[in-house]
Amino acid sequence: MDNPEASGSRSALIEPTSWCHPANKVHRFLALLLMCFLCFGSYFCYDTPGALADNFKDDSHLNTSQFALLYSIYSWPNVVLCFIGGYLVDRYFGVRLGTVIYMTIVFIGAVIFAFGVYINAFWVMILGRFVFGIGGESLQVVVNNYVVLWFKGKELNMVFGLQLSFSRFGSTVNFWVMESVYRWVATYYAGYERLGVTLFLASLTCFVSLICGVILGWMDYRAEKILGRQDPQSNNEPFHLTDIKHFQTVFWPLCVICVAYYLAIFPFIALGKLFFERKFDFLPQDANNVNSMVYFLSAALSPFFGILIDKTGRNVTWVIISIVTTIGAHFMLAFTFFNPYIGVITLGISYSLLASGLWPLVALIVPEHQLGTAYGICQAVQNMGLATVIILAGVIVDKYGYLMLEMFFLGCLFISLISAILIYIMDSASNGVLNMSPSMRESTKPPSRNEGSDETATLLDNEDFTDQEETDSRRPSESHDLPANPRDSAQAQSDRIRSRYLSHILTTSNSERQ
Amino acid sequence: MHLRTLLIVFLLSLAYGEDRQIISKLNPGCPFPKTNKTLVYIQARGSHDTIHQVWDFTRGMPTIIYLISSLNSTLDVIWDDTEPSKFVLKGQRLYSFAATIDKLHEYDDIDNNGHIDNKCPQRAISFRNAVWSRSASVLTGQEAMLHMQGHFEEHWRKGTVDIKLDLLPYTDYAVDLPHLIHTANSTLVDIGLVNLTTSRDYNASRYAIHFVMLSTDSKQENMTYTMRKSLDDEHTPGVFEIFEIKTPKSYRSDDGGFMQFRPVGYTEPERSVSSSTNAYISNFTKTSLPKSSILKVFYEDYNSLLVQEMFISFGLPGDGYYRQHNYTSWSFTIGYGAPPVESFSLFVIIIISIGLGVPVLLALSGITYVLVRRCKQRNTPTRFTDDD
Numbered sequence: 001m002d003n004p005e006a007s008g009s010r011s012a013l014i015e016p017t018s019w020c021h022p023a024n025k026v027h028r029f030l031a032l033l034l035m036c037f038l039c040f041g042s043y044f045c046y047d048t049p050g051a052l053a054d055n056f057k058d059d060s061h062l063n064t065s066q067f068a069l070l071y072s073i074y075s076w077p078n079v080v081l082c083f084i085g086g087y088l089v090d091r092y093f094g095v096r097l098g099t100v101i102y103m104t105i106v107f108i109g110a111v112i113f114a115f116g117v118y119i120n121a122f123w124v125m126i127l128g129r130f131v132f133g134i135g136g137e138s139l140q141v142v143v144n145n146y147v148v149l150w151f152k153g154k155e156l157n158m159v160f161g162l163q164l165s166f167s168r169f170g171s172t173v174n175f176w177v178m179e180s181v182y183r184w185v186a187t188y189y190a191g192y193e194r195l196g197v198t199l200f201l202a203s204l205t206c207f208v209s210l211i212c213g214v215i216l217g218w219m220d221y222r223a224e225k226i227l228g229r230q231d232p233q234s235n236n237e238p239f240h241l242t243d244i245k246h247f248q249t250v251f252w253p254l255c256v257i258c259v260a261y262y263l264a265i266f267p268f269i270a271l272g273k274l275f276f277e278r279k280f281d282f283l284p285q286d287a288n289n290v291n292s293m294v295y296f297l298s299a300a301l302s303p304f305f306g307i308l309i310d311k312t313g314r315n316v317t318w319v320i321i322s323i324v325t326t327i328g329a330h331f332m333l334a335f336t337f338f339n340p341y342i343g344v345i346t347l348g349i350s351y352s353l354l355a356s357g358l359w360p361l362v363a364l365i366v367p368e369h370q371l372g373t374a375y376g377i378c379q380a381v382q383n384m385g386l387a388t389v390i391i392l393a394g395v396i397v398d399k400y401g402y403l404m405l406e407m408f409f410l411g412c413l414f415i416s417l418i419s420a421i422l423i424y425i426m427d428s429a430s431n432g433v434l435n436m437s438p439s440m441r442e443s444t445k446p447p448s449r450n451e452g453s454d455e456t457a458t459l460l461d462n463e464d465f466t467d468q469e470e471t472d473s474r475r476p477s478e479s480h481d482l483p484a485n486p487r488d489s490a491q492a493q494s495d496r497i498r499s500r501y502l503s504h505i506l507t508t509s510n511s512e513r514q
Numbered sequence: 515m516h517l518r519t520l521l522i523v524f525l526l527s528l529a530y531g532e533d534r535q536i537i538s539k540l541n542p543g544c545p546f547p548k549t550n551k552t553l554v555y556i557q558a559r560g561s562h563d564t565i566h567q568v569w570d571f572t573r574g575m576p577t578i579i580y581l582i583s584s585l586n587s588t589l590d591v592i593w594d595d596t597e598p599s600k601f602v603l604k605g606q607r608l609y610s611f612a613a614t615i616d617k618l619h620e621y622d623d624i625d626n627n628g629h630i631d632n633k634c635p636q637r638a639i640s641f642r643n644a645v646w647s648r649s650a651s652v653l654t655g656q657e658a659m660l661h662m663q664g665h666f667e668e669h670w671r672k673g674t675v676d677i678k679l680d681l682l683p684y685t686d687y688a689v690d691l692p693h694l695i696h697t698a699n700s701t702l703v704d705i706g707l708v709n710l711t712t713s714r715d716y717n718a719s720r721y722a723i724h725f726v727m728l729s730t731d732s733k734q735e736n737m738t739y740t741m742r743k744s745l746d747d748e749h750t751p752g753v754f755e756i757f758e759i760k761t762p763k764s765y766r767s768d769d770g771g772f773m774q775f776r777p778v779g780y781t782e783p784e785r786s787v788s789s790s791t792n793a794y795i796s797n798f799t800k801t802s803l804p805k806s807s808i809l810k811v812f813y814e815d816y817n818s819l820l821v822q823e824m825f826i827s828f829g830l831p832g833d834g835y836y837r838q839h840n841y842t843s844w845s846f847t848i849g850y851g852a853p854p855v856e857s858f859s860l861f862v863i864i865i866i867s868i869g870l871g872v873p874v875l876l877a878l879s880g881i882t883y884v885l886v887r888r889c890k891q892r893n894t895p896t897r898f899t900d901d902d
C-alpha cells in the first residue's frame with residue numbers, strides 16, 4: 001500500500017501492525033465502511049416520496065404538482081449551498097464537526113418531513129424537505145473530504161467510486177424495501193398516519209448514518225493525533241464569479257447538457273412509480289423495482305464505464321451515443337407497451353455512460369484553478385433546473401398526463417442532443433481534443449517539456465480528476481472540492497502516460513491561444 | 515371539379531365523422547305542456563340515415579334510446595296523460611339499442627377493495643319512483659343538453675342523483691375530465707351521486723350503478739366489453755385504459771350501438787387527478803327488462819331482444835368509503851357506429867418532428883462543415899501532420 005501517511009510521521013504509541021492503528025489496512029477498511037454508510041441515509045431518504053408515490057396520493061391526497069414540490073424544494077437551497085457548503089467546512093467547521101452538523105441537519109429534516117406527513121400538514125412536509133436539502137448536498141462534500149483525508153494516494157479513485165456507488169445503492173435499497181415497510185406499518189396504522197410512521201422508520205437510516213458520522217469523527221480525531229496529520233484545508237478551490245468570463249465557449253453547451261439531460265432522469269424517477277403502475281399495470285412493489293433499476297445500474301456500471309472512457313477516450317462521441325440511447329429508451333416508454341424493464345435498463349446504462357463521459361469534459365475544458373467555479377456553476381444551474389422543472393413536470397402530469405411528460409423529457413433530451421452535437425462541431429472545428437482516443441492523444445503529443453512545469457502539473461490534476469468521476473450530478477458537489485485529490489496524485493506522478501497526454505493538451509491549447 | 519369537391523367532402527367526413535343536423539324537443543306531443551315530467555326527443559339527420567334519440571325520465575328510471583332509421587323518417591310519441599304510451603315510427607327501423615339505469619345498489623364493502631361483488635351485503639334502491647326535476651336544458655340546433663336532478667321516494671334517504679346528458683353534433687373532446695370523445699352520433703352522460711344518505715347498518719357503504727342495456731340483436735348473442743389501452747393519456751392524465759361495450763352488430767360491422775368510458779370516477783365536484791377514484795365494471799350478464807320500464811313501451815317485441823345488465827362501482831381500498839366525500843361522479847358516452855379513437859395531438863407530432871429534425875439537420879450541416887474544413891486543411895498542412 002502506497003499511501004503517503006504510511007511513510008509520514010508515525011509517532012505511534014500503538015504498533016502499526018495492530019488493526020487499531022489508523023494506518024492499518026483493516027482499520028482503514030473500517031473507516032471506508034463508515035464513510036459508505038455516511039451518505040447512505042441521505043440517499044435513502046431522498047427518494048422515499050418516489051418509492052411511496054401512490055401512497056402519498058391516496059393517504060395524503062397530494063396531487064402530482066404538490067408531490068413534485070417535495071422534490072423541487074430539496075434543490076432550492078442547493079442552488080446557493082453548492083458554492084459555500086465546502087467553504088464553510090474548510091473555514092469554520094472542519095471535516096469532523098461539519099459531517100456531524102450536516103448529518104444532524106439531514107436527520108432533523110427527515111424527521112420533520114415524517115412528522116409533517118404524520119399530521120398531514122403539507123407545509124411541514126415542505127419545510128422538512130427543505131431542511132433535508134440543506135444538509136443533503138453539503139454532506140457529500142464533507143464525506144469527500146474524509147475520503148481524501150484517509151485515502152489520498154493510489155486507492156483514492158477506487159474509494160471515491162465505491163463510496164458513490166454505495167450511496168446510489170442507498171436509493172436502490174429504498175425502492176426495494178419501502179413498500180414492504182409501508183405494508184407492515186399499515187397493519188397497525190391507517191390513513192396518512194401509516195405513511196408518517198413509515199417515514200419515521202425511514203429516517204432511522206439517517207440516524208444510523210449520524211452515528212457512523214460520530215464514530216468516524218472519533219476515529220479521525222484519533223488518527224490525527226497518532227499520525228500527526230494536518231488538515232489539507234487550503235485545497236479547496238475558491239469560487240470566483242469573474243472566472244466565467246474566461247471560460248471557453250464550449251463550456252456553455254456542456255452546461256446545457258448538465259441541466260437538460262438530468263431533467264429527463266431525476267424527475268422521471270421521482271414520478272416513475274405511478275407511471276409504471278398505471279401504464280403498465282405493475283403492482284406497487286414491481287413498479288419500485290423497475291424504478292430502482294436506474295440507480296442500481298449506475299451503482300454497478302459506473303466503475304466499468306469509467307475504465308471504458310479511460311481506455312477509449314472520445315468522450316463527446318460517448319456522450320452523444322448515450323443521449324441517443326436515452327432518447328430511444330424514453331421513446332420506448334412513451335410510445336410502446338413493451339416491458340418497461342427494457343426501456344429503464346437502457347435508460348440506466350445510458351445514464352451511467354453519460355455521467356462517465358460528461359463530467360471529465362469539464363476538467364478538459366476548464367483550467368484547474370477555475371475548476372471550482374466551473375463545477376459550482378454546473379451544479380448550481382442543475383439544481384436550479386431541477387428545482388423549477390420538477391414542479392413543471394408535476395403540473396404536466398396533472399394537466400396533460402404521462403404521455404406529455406414523456407414528450408417533455410424527450411424535448412429536454414433533444415436539447416441536450418443538439419448541445420452535444422454543437423460541442424462535437426465546435427471541438428472538431430478547433431483541435432478536437434475532447435473527442436480524441438487516448439492513442440491519438442498520445443501520438444499527437446509533442447516531445448517532453450512537461451516536467452516541472454506548473455501548468456502541466458495543473459493539467460495533470462485535471463486529468464486525474466476526471467478519472468474518478470463517475471459523479472452523477474444530482475450531487476456534483478462531490479466534485480466541488482476534489483482538486484485536493486489530483487494535486488496529491490500529481491505529486492505521486494503515478495501515471496506518466498497520462499501526464500504526457502496532458503502535456504499535449506496543454507501545448508495545443510496554448511498554441512490555440514497564440 | 516364537382517366530383518373532386520364531393521370526394522374531398524367525403525374523405526373529410528370519413529376522417530372526422532359526419533356531422534348531423536339536430537332537432538330537439540321537450541315532451542313532443544304532450545297534451546299537458548306544463549308538466550314536470552321530462553322526455554326529450556332528438557332527431558339527428560345525417561346524409562343517409564336518421565338517428566332518433568329519446569331521453570326519458572317519465573317513469574323514474576333514466577333511459578336513453580337510440581333508434582336508427584331510414585332518411586326522412588319521424589318518430590311520434592303518443593301520450594296517456596303525462597306518460598308516453600306509444601312510440602310510432604314513420605319509416606324503416608334499421609337498428610335500435612337502449613340503456614337504462616334502473617337502480618343503485620348500496621353495498622357494504624367489508625373487504626374494502628372498492629368494487630361490488632356477490633359477497634357484499636347490499637340493497638337495491640330503485641329509481642322507479644324517483645322524482646326528477648330539470649335544473650337546466652339547452653335544446654337548439656347546435657346542442658341538446660339536459661341536466662336532471664333526482665330524489666328518492668324514501669324520505670330518510672336524502673341527497674341527489676345528478677344526470678347530465680349532452681349531445682353536441684360534432685367530434686371533440688368533452689370539456690370536463692375524463693375528456694371523453696363525443697361525436698355527432700354519441701351522447702355524453704355525466705352521473706353524480708351527491709350527499710346520499712348511507713344505511714346505518716353498513717359501516718363501509720359505497721354505491722354502484724346498475725345498468726340494463728338492450729339491443730335489437732338476437733337473444734342468443736352477447737354484447738362484448740373490451741378494455742383497450744391507449745398510449746395517449748393526454749386527455750385523462752394517468753388513465754390509459756378505455757372500456758367499450760359493443761352490441762353484437764357493432765362488434766360485427768361497427769354499425770351497432772356502443773358505450774365508452776374510462777375506468778375513473780371523481781369524488782369531488784371539481785374533477786381533478788387528485789380527486790379521482792377507480793370505476794369498476796362488473797360481469798355482464800343476460801337479464802330481462804325491469805318492471806314498468808319505458809323500454810317495454812318502446813319495444814313491443816321486447817321479449818325477443820337481447821338484454822344484459824352490469825354494475826359500475828367506485829372506490830379505492832382505504833379511501834374512507836363513500837361517506838368520506840359524500841360524492842361520486844362518473845361519465846360515459848353512448849352512441850351509434852364505431853367508437854371514437856383518440857389520436858396523438860398536433861403538439862406531440864410537432865415536438866417529435868422538431869426534436870428529431872433539428873439534431874439531424876445540425877449533424878448533417880456539422881459534418882459538411884467539418885469535411886469542408888478538413889479538405890481545405892489538406893491543402894495547407896497543419897501542425898499535427900508536421901508532428902507526425
